[in-house]
Amino acid sequence: MTQSREALAMMDGTTVTFSKRQGYVLSRWGIALIAALFLTAIVATGLLVYKFASCTQNEHGGACAKDGVQNGRASVPVLPTEPGVAPPAAPSDAPKLDxxxxxxxxxxxxxxxxxxxxHEGNFTFSGKVSVVVNATEPTSNITLHFNDIKIYEDSVTVEEHESVADGSHRPAEGKHILVDRLSNDTARQFFIIHLGQPLSEGKQYRVSMSYLGHLNDMLQGFYRSSYIVNNQTRWIAATQFQPTDARRAFPCFDEPALKAKFQISIARPRNMTSVSNMPQERESEQMKDLPDYTWDHYGQSVPMSTYLVAFVVSDFDHMSDGNFSVWARHEAIQQAxxxxxxxPKILHYYEQYFGIPFPLPKMDMIALPDFAAGAMENWGLITYRYVAEERSELGVSTNSNKQSVATVVSHELAHQWFGNLVTPSWWTDLWLNEGFASYVEYLGVNAVEPSWKILEQFVIFDLQNVFALDALESSHQISIEVGHPDEINEIFDRISYGKGASxxxxxxHFLTTEVFKKGVTKYLNSRKFGSSTQNDLWEALTSQAHVDKVLDSSMSVKEIMDTWTLQTGFPVVIITRDYNTGTVHLKQERFLLRHKTENSTTASPPEGEGSTLWWIPITFTSVDNPDFNKTQPLFWMKATPTLxxxxxxxxxxQWVIFNVQETGFYRANYDLTNWRLLIEYLMDRDHFSQIGIINRAQLLDDALNLARAGLLDYATALDVTRYLANELEYLPWKAALNALAYIDSMLIKTGNYDKFKIYLLGLLENLYKHTGFxxxxxxxxxxxxxxxxxxxxACSLGHEDCVRNSVLQFQNWRSSPDxxxxxxISANLKNVVYCTAISVGGQDEWDFAWQRYRKTNVGSEKDILLGALGCSRETWILSRYLDRAVSEKSGIRKQDAARVFAAVASNSVxxxxxxxxxxxxxxRVHEYLGSSLFTISNIVRSCTKRINSPFELSDLMQFASVHHHELGAATRAMEQSLEQAGANVKWMESNYEPIVKWLANVTAVAAS
Known part of the structure; x- marks a missing residue:
């Protein structure tokens, strides 16, 4: 699954249950009856008035109610113990739920x-599932997952099955297994069938049942979505099952290692179409009981995990290139x-890269109006946010949007092998899915758009981006034990994605690409259509590395990589040169943003973490013979504190630079003499470009973040930035601005912010003139x-020419007849122009942009406007905007609520x-957004990241304490926000005055 690029690391997994008014007592034919009554408008409500009751025994054998008995047997849904109420939180000292x-x-x-x-007002679905299971040992229970669906007790059957010559199965005559009773374990989302006789080891059985579900609006499971055409609402039904929501659509064995083959039939309105993982296996057929509905029957799939099952019912159009198709709304199909x-080009590239043909007969990609994540890698049916698949070629979408579309498509196609063909045995190794796809997506895009230099961009957008999160004590291991769905949802974050990719x-780089590719292919072939752990990958890579002699026979990939996946955080390598002998002393310790302790030159490690050490590949170069291309390690720090x-x-x-091309996941800190040598060289406008572009970006990012952590004085770190007055390359500037943004956010509400503005505007001036408007x-x-x-x-800092140009272009747009x-306005400059004009404008500018947001059907344009609308300086306008983000029918989709909060929160006002x-x-926010996988977590992060005063921190701590039981999958996000806010407070106490003093000195020197 791709995280939304607009709101990276956007997650709350609280359970949504039916209210009592949504439950009905029905026979096994009740579903068809509802549908027939609804579609023909023959409403006979008296037939549906039954007394509501649950007829299942609990785990302790309690008797069930006998209301609603039909043919001597209760015919009611199996429901959670108390509909609409989440189970109470377990005490903190309670044993962990298995x-x-x-x-x-x-x-x-x-x-x-x-x-x-x-249909609006109905939004239900009926289903029937039959599962052929293998008994691996004698047992009298069959346990499946279910959540938010109602299983009809009288429909549950178990019968012995036998294989026939063609490989299919058929009932073994007279071999029905008695179902003694049914129960459900709400906390674990288990549906348990208690049998009257044990199953026999080695035999197969068919488990069947019917059920009723609700097409929810929480973007999880089987859910509803809509869009507007000519003021008419068009409804669609779509799925999002990762990680644990297939059980919301059908009872199943909802764990990634429990792969099986799926044969799906979908009934759809005749004026709509359906699509699923596999192609249709035969012609559609009209339903007998519902003449306005048609059955679509899909071929049996290859073995796959439940979370990869997908189906969509819509009225979308499609375009095809051979067996590759894209689907979108009629008015947006050209945007796809x-x-x-x-x-198809990226898919072919991956076939060559992995050395394994794409395993399915077709590939569909569909752009959905409502989708919680950025995209989902369902096998053969990739689903996207419409902004992630659609892009206008008519001057509406930006270059960055085009790149975002390419990376998301590339990411999900990479999953077809890494994640789908071979799947982690459990969510502990989610990073194997997401980290690998997050790295390989860059290779796929580079294959089709080489001029973008996207492999260089990786350092900015993934590696340096994730450093900030992984520098918190509340970070987590890449490979981490998880159980409850809330815990699983929590780890869909930048650690699993960005750090995994890094x-x-x-x-x-340390194995070499040739050896790495061979090892990956060996791994995929050995585990295809099955599941694996990270150790299986380590074994394949080690085997190949030894064959090709890139690792000594005494070394293994497991020994190296376990230090990166099983430990939290990452190291800083402290490099001290002996300028007399030429030797270099290296020391590693965990890098933490937490401020240094008093009378200490480094941040002390948290209790129990003093021995955290990594296997670090050491690369370096120097000014006498600079080589910024060789990335194979010259030495290894073999989990030792010093070398x-x-x-x-x-x-x-002469200077030395360690970590060539920043291929190692660590920061490099030098003695002050080497820092001064680097600063002097960078200030030489004729020679600084001899340092590789990626390493110039690294020096800026490392210096400013080392200073933020108290490991380098800010005077030295800010001195590194002075050379930017002559820098014209994107990557160093982007790295610098990302790091300087923290200082900006800390100073912007202080009386000395003007000094920072003057300094930055001075640095920017040369590049501003060079690039132009x-x-x-x-x-x-x-x-x-x-x-x-x-x-x-420049515009945010009040650069006069920048602001004037933006306002003029925005007014020209407002003045156009249509x-x-x-x-x-040029597509690429819309972010700047819209935000600046709204910032310096008032209600008229804001309302104009709001109307454009409501009327455009281009996803990327909507996204730009959502961000720009948060730039207003009018507090009442921003308050109204936040209110609309969590209001039905405001025009803002639930999936975009976090985008609104982030836009407003990034504005100092x-x-x-x-x-x-x-x-x-x-x-209100929690109830409206429910258990959307990413939204609540992202809102928590964005709303709190600028907190930097003791009073604000105290208030946040109280808020977290009061609501800790309701945070669900946002718990970790709140912990990280509290730690970040505490670090911000300490940063202000220690660094505000030194930075103001440095800025005053630099300003005075420039003025003289």
């Missing part, structure tokens, strides 16, 4: 029939053309990015408003 299924039976194949009723152009990139290198060739007056469509990708970043900062059809809204209207 949510893993018993292994006495394992699924072999599923047959699923499902009928969604996509770029996805169709690159998709350490895989590190492996690619002394032999004398270097660099003279005492005019967007040239023929400019290279990184030139476009550079211009957008510089203009964004602003929805004619927009003179809006941040306290966003946090106050979250705090004061928590129950």
């Amino acid at each position: 949510v893993r299924l018993p292994r006495a039976v394992k699924p072999d194949s599923y047959k699923i029939e499902i009928i969604p009723f996509i 053309e770029y996805s169709l152009n690159i998709g 350490i895989i990139r590190m492996m690619d 002394t290198l032999p004398p270097l060739s660099a003279a005492p007056d 005019t967007d040239n469509p023929n400019d290279p990708q990184l030139t476009v990015y550079k211009r957008v970043n510089i203009l964004s900062w 602003p929805d059809r004619s927009n003179p 809006g941040q306290p408003l966003a946090y106050s809204f979250l705090r004061n209207k928590w129950f």
